[in-house]
Amino acid sequence: xxxxxxxxxxxxxxxxxxxxxxxxxxxxxxxxxxxxxxxxxxxxxxxxxxxxxxxxxxxxxxxxxxxxxxxxxxxxxxxxxxxxxxxxxxxxxxxxxxxxxxxxxxxxxxxxxxxxxxxxxxxxxxxxxxxxxxxxxxxxxxxxxxxxxxxxxxxxxxxxxxxxxxxxxxxxxxxxxxxxxxxxxxxxxxxxxxxxxxxxxxxxxxxxxxxxxxxxxxxxxxxxxxxxxxxxxxxxxxxxxxxxxxxxxxxxxxxxxxxxxxxxxxxxxxxxxxxxxxxxxxxxxxxxxxxxxxxxxxxxxxxxxxxxxxxxxxxxxxxxxxxxxxxxxxxxxxx
Amino acid sequence: xxxxxxxxxxxxxxxxxxxxxxxxxxxxxxxxxxxxxxxxxxxxxxxxxxxxxxxxxxxxxxxxxxxxxxxxxxxxxxxxxxxxxxxxxxxxxxxxxxxxxxxxxxxxxxxxxxxxxxxxxxxxxxxxxxxxxxxxxxxxxxxxxxxxxxxx
Numbered sequence: 122x123x124x125x126x127x128x129x130x131x132x133x134x135x136x137x138x139x140x141x142x143x144x145x146x147x148x149x150x151x152x153x154x155x156x157x158x159x160x161x162x163x164x165x166x167x168x169x170x171x172x173x174x175x176x177x178x179x180x181x182x183x184x185x186x187x188x189x190x191x192x193x194x195x196x197x198x199x200x201x202x203x204x205x206x207x208x209x210x211x212x213x214x215x216x217x218x219x220x221x222x223x224x225x226x227x228x229x230x231x232x233x234x235x236x237x238x239x240x241x242x243x244x245x246x247x248x249x250x251x252x253x254x255x256x257x258x259x260x261x262x263x264x265x266x267x268x269x270x271x272x273x274x275x276x277x278x279x280x281x282x283x284x285x286x287x288x289x290x291x292x293x294x295x296x297x298x299x300x301x302x303x304x305x306x307x308x309x310x311x312x313x314x315x316x317x318x319x320x321x322x323x324x325x326x327x328x329x330x331x332x333x334x335x336x337x338x339x340x341x342x343x344x345x346x347x348x349x350x351x352x353x354x355x356x357x358x359x360x361x362x363x364x365x366x367x368x369x370x371x372x373x374x375x376x377x378x379x380x381x382x383x384x385x386x387x388x389x390x391x392x393x394x395x396x397x398x399x400x401x402x403x404x405x406x407x408x409x410x411x412x413x414x415x416x417x418x419x420x421x422x423x424x425x426x427x428x429x430x431x432x433x434x435x436x437x438x439x440x441x442x443x444x445x446x447x448x449x450x451x452x453x454x455x456x
Numbered sequence: 457x458x459x460x461x462x463x464x465x466x467x468x469x470x471x472x473x474x475x476x477x478x479x480x481x482x483x484x485x486x487x488x489x490x491x492x493x494x495x496x497x498x499x500x501x502x503x504x505x506x507x508x509x510x511x512x513x514x515x516x517x518x519x520x521x522x523x524x525x526x527x528x529x530x531x532x533x534x535x536x537x538x539x540x541x542x543x544x545x546x547x548x549x550x551x552x553x554x555x556x557x558x559x560x561x562x563x564x565x566x567x568x569x570x571x572x573x574x575x576x577x578x579x580x581x582x583x584x585x586x587x588x589x590x591x592x593x594x595x596x597x598x599x600x601x602x603x604x605x606x607x608x
Contacts, residue, residue, distance in 0.1 A: 176469070176476060177561035184466035184563060194474075216457040298563055300500035302466040303600075306476055309459035 132189065132217070133159040134283065136210075136224035136234070137170035139178040140201060146335075147225030149185045149295035151288060154252055155223060156186040156296075158261070161254040162220060167191050169213065171206060173199040183304035186296050190306040191217075197314050200321045203233045208315050211240045216309065219283045221261050223252070226287040234287050243281035248387050249288045250410055260284070266387050271406060291335050291391030291414070334383065339365025340394040342385055342412065345372035346401025346422060346441055353378035355445050356400065362452040368392060370408045386411035401441045404429025421445075463598045468498035468565040470505070472597055474588045476566070479599030482581055482591045483510075486606045491575035493582065496603045498565065505542070505558055505567040516576040519553065520545065542567070
């Protein structure tokens, strides 16, 4: 254990979001990517972990490839509070000067990372789908949806540091747990913490219905083309017969046919099932970015020109209100 | 900005001076006499801490020697009692001399040691500070590899 003083530290940083650790795993996925980026840049991958009881998480992050843990334990950091976390990270980034700083596009990441970027006078690419180091410039190329998801833009931050990005859960693959891994852990000064203007009165976990979309072998996803909530309900029965999960496009969620946590795509989840059945979805980029990891895609849509057919392995052109009951009937008889 | 730095194992760590470390040593374990406390590396596949110690009372008189968690010499008539997650060394007065407990997670372990320990001059060398052991004086607070005794 040594006392040290910071000088320029560099590195690729990941924000350690462990609140929904076992559900979204996004921090572990980002660590895997950060270690690749750090290798390309000949630097180290660090995970920043704030909280009160963080030991098991920092050890897990080392097991998944982090070279360095930058940690702070304090009762005031127990709850994820935007002002407090932003203040600490603003101070640390200015002291250590990382090259790159990544966070999961979770609800908290989406809230505090823009604040942090503003304070640091740097750019932020939200909901990135790919991150690579340009071998010529050494800059981080951040691939992110643009113009409402119609385009994928490649963004670089040439003049300001750190290069900041948020990334969807499921975009990158986490590495296997390695119990033999060793890393460094540093505990910088936290400094004075702001008096929060908000006070968390109570925090409780939302009732879980064991949704396991990201790891489902079969996903049946529905869109606006289903027309009504009753039609959408058929997807649940089909999913149950196929031992899969139900996903939804943004319009289907907006109509109230499915819960927010079933949303697939840029602002929702990315899935990698063996089989994905896409029903009544046009195939907008905002949605298809979340299903591009599926091994086999079957699309059902009455419009033969729907973009979804371009990425489908098998396309059924027809009215979902006719085809879905037939599919359900066949499955009921065979399974 | 100042910061503390340590090594950290993905498998098992001790909590010392509020910092995680794979292993540490206080005092001089390679000398035949005098206080020492060694918390050695726990390698993957093992889940119990590896503690060796020569523990003295406040007057510098030997109480016991601990060799890999087991009592070897015991002039102080201490007892070794298993507790959930570890063990406690208890003085004849029933006062706990040292408590060692290991918390297990899904994929790792952390061991916390609680003890007020003295060296041969009666100086306090460790105290319990919350969940952590606070050590004083000569110490190596990070071991990178398993400790090798060089005394005969």
